[in-house]
Amino acid sequence: MTDHSLEQDRTLAAAPVAGGAAAVGATGAEELVYESGLEVEVRSQWTYARRRFMRHRLAVGSLIILIIILGAGLLAPWVAPYSFEGYDVNSLEAAPSLHHPFGTDLLGRDYLSRVLYGIRTSERVAFIVMVLATMVGTAVGMVAGYYSRWADNLLMRFTDLILTLPALAVLLVAAGLIGKGNQYRVAIILSLLLWTALARIVRGQFLSLREKEYVDAAKAAGAGDLRIMFRHMLPNSMGPIVVFATLTLGVAILLEAYLSFLGFGVQPPTPALGKLIADGQDVSSHDWWLVTFPGLTIVLIVLCINFVGDGLRDALDPTQRVRA
């Protein structure tokens, strides 16, 4: 399925339960915070993290490539050599050349430009998904973890229910019946499905943080629930949240590609990467570049995102010794 991608989430979510090594918690930082005040030390936690990340050469390299690709997509209207719809009758189905590095399609449209616009569409969808899913997941996890009891029960049972069904199937049903090929609708549908894994992680964090002495201290000092959650507990859960957000970006790009491929994703004229592959498969035995380039682009983007996510996990989660 999309499986792979979701698989990762699964792994993230299931790991603590299954006794695996993974994830959860910047415990090192907590100690510091407890010993000597909040502001300064939180900053230093991030400084350490940045240093650790920079040492992870693969992740840094991936980040650079990612910035270049996503940046090119973002700036597609300015960097693309041609417009995505303008076509050239004189070079129909041209193989890749200096003129058209990715070749041209059946109507003689420059494929590099179309792929760049495709990145733009896919990344726009993916960023919306990342922001929405992270916000919802964090909020739900916080509430469930902090208040526990009935709120916890209710929210966790609800996420259980959502996890009961194969994500791709639920997505397809939603996108097929109400997605209408609109990129924002598709993005919202994706977000509504992807927050559950994060909710579980954040809940786990909050459950353990709730028992910490500094939280008791803050309570005793008369701090309100919101203040405790946002000032004291959330900063200490940022590690897994950042890692999740990063990986979600990749998951969203893949899932959108699946939807587009099956005909339920973002629809023309806006090219999206999955749609480009679906269109290209028509003539794939002949014009190999039409399927190859958008496919490779997806693989490269997701690969880089996963490497960056991996680097972030190492950097933000010093307890995790096992390095990929």
Added chain:
Amino acid sequence: MHRFGLAAIALVALVAAVFVGGGSASTSASPKKGGQVVFGAEQEPPCLNGFLSGCNNTWTSWTVGTQYRGLYIQKPDFSFVPDLAQSAKIVKAKPMTIAVKIKKQAVWSDGVPVTYQDFKYVWQQEINPKNDVASRSGYDSIKAITPTSKDGKSFNVIFSKPFAPWKALFVNSLYPAHALNGQPDFNNVWLNDTNNPKTGKPISDGPFTMTNYTKGQSMTFTANPKWWGPHKPYLSKVVFVFRTNTDTEIQAIRGGEVDAIYPQPQLQLVDLKGQPGLKIESNAGTTLEHLDFNEQLKGGMPLLRAPWFRQALAYAVNRQAVITQIYKKFNPKQQVLQNLTYGNSQKGLYVPHFQKYVFSPTKVASIMTKHNCTKGSDGIWSCNGTKATIKYGTTTGNKLRELVQEIVQAQAKSAGIQFVTDNDPSRLFFPRVSDGNYQIAMFAWVGTGDPFGQTDIYGIGGGSNWKGYNSVKVTNLFKASDAELNPTKRTALVNAADANMAANVPTLPVVQKPTFLVYKTKIHGIRDNSTVQGPTDNMQDWWVG
């Protein structure tokens, strides 16, 4: 049954017409007996009773439909050739009465002769309000079917009102009354098999009977030893395997996993052309693609109500570019469609009424200026404060239509008209269009080559006149044609209506969609039949050598 074969929008037309067929006359050597052909089918029948709306799609009639040969068979040239019929003619005009005589030798595969009972059975099921049949049109005009000979081989069909395209009612539309009589609910007849419910054995009056059906995978048809045609079927088996994903279907014929396919036009078919061992036959089909302009207030756009504006649009749509860039790749001889009723291939009927609309930004400009429109800074015309920005919708996923749309959009921009994409998958698109909720829609009417049904599409109050075209003259001309039994007079009426529409442009014809039959060169006797009959109408003539 094949008349209903066209799920979404079957419309129709027949006419004792002339026409040009594709056709490969390959049967020079003497046919070999035995062997089988594996045919890739693009759709699987949801269920097998093709009369029911739920079971009915083109492939239902092209597969199981071959078991129910009727009075006529429609040939690639659109003509109706007697099949079961020894003779059939109109013997009385009022009430319209047809005297039919069925061939003596015609029997079902269990040996029971085909008689008037079988026709009567189908008619009664069609008009029974409890049955969810695909279409009652035509059958509801029949008043009675009465035998005129003892053996039941001769009978009269009496209509309550004139019905010009009557022959189409009797193409592949026959069920064995002796097998099905007594079935309590026609809605439950023949859903998963087509066996005689009384004996459990396959039954057919065609050259083959379906002996095995593995749902989701394949259907096997075995030669019918009781076949009453001039010669026994050459093949011993024809197997249809379902390949609903077109790309997979194409790979399957490339890689030799199937012997023949009959796909919707796809650009990748062009790639198959050079492959040794494969033959591609392409013909003009019965599907007429067009741009529909919505004149209704609801959902429509005010400017579209003005004939001059629609004419300007007709000059802004580069139909020639569509043909050159897409359709000529399939067939270098493909032309722009210039008639809303007849296809280019219907010689003697087709008159190019729309041919004056050749892409011309200058013509658009002169029409626009004449009506006090001005060009904005973005190069788009504006008339009385309304911008010439029009929503243009078509069916998502139909790649050819999407390509056409992209070409039309890009070209129209240079003529100062902006078409905004407004597509939906067909499952959402058609409900919306039939609700009048669109501005311009590109889709197709699938016909039989006969103008019957135009009244419904273009006539005032017509059930499919979703665009709200409002011309008394056109309505009357088409209505008159439906009741006119003389073919020549009928064609004249129809073309008069069509010429009238060319002036008003309620709809702009684009292309007569081609059909494609791809098969291995080792199969002989196979040929395309681009009418709704489909290429499987002569399976008895196929042989492998």
Added chain:
Amino acid sequence: MLTFIARRILYSIPVLIATSFLIFAGVSLIGDPLGGLKVNPLASQQTIDHITAEKHLNDPIPVRYGYWVRDAVTHKFGTPLLSNVPIWDDLKRVIPHTLMLVVTAELISLLIGVSIGIYSAIRQYSVFDYAATTFSFLGFAMPVFWLALMAQILFTNLFLAWHVRIFYTSGLSSPDPGTGIHWVLDRAQHLAIPVMVLCVLNLAVYSRFMRASLLEVVNTDYVRTARAKGLTEKRVTMKHAVRNALIPVVTLAALNFGALIGGAIVTEQIFQLDGMGNYFIQNLLNTDIYPIMAWLMVVAVAVIFFNLIADILYGVLDPRVRYD
């Protein structure tokens, strides 16, 4: 232990009921129950009225839910919109096909994935380990449909080049599959490519999970104890560590069921296998919500069942887990 199992089963019942209501209400609300009919603009009013009455569409959702549950239990999930063939008859046909596909893929990828994981962990940071890591990251980033398309084209071209039928690129079996060993061979030739494609994905998941799990276990106290007792390194690894490291992997495999079905959706669609995925997509394209709801329900029951198995397996395999 028995009480635990009983309690776990009891807990599944409300989950099942909630899921069924969620499925029914969700799909009924976002989809048009008559959608499949309306696609045909010429569908007669009589037919529409008939179906409205049959499906009780004028009643409120909870009442319709009641009818639906009744139909599901007593009438094989009722009938689709347009056909009178009971939905369960079709499901009954496609489920074994999908199981054949996913179970084969699952077993092969578990076997190979676990082996790769063990070897990677033992030879951490070796060339093999890096290669395996690279491979699994690629697996995570690869859209399955893209891989499937490439494989399909590759094998078609191989056939055209060599004129030898190695594998079929579409369908579940030949028109005349024969019987006995011939049938098995024919089926294997048809399923080979889809299974390979699904394996690539699962291999990435299982090999990485096994590696992480084993590295974790190797560093635990009891393994150190085993070493201290003087057992050979090989014996320690194989006898103690691997056995324990397998526990989370096996659990993950059971939890993975939903994801597998998801993977089957795309694969079956491309290779035209008459399985659940293909059935699902066909009905989604027809906008017929009744088969879709039945499909989701069947999958949900299966997922709940496998979650149950996972929990029980975990308890049986891991002596550290106690139930009370």
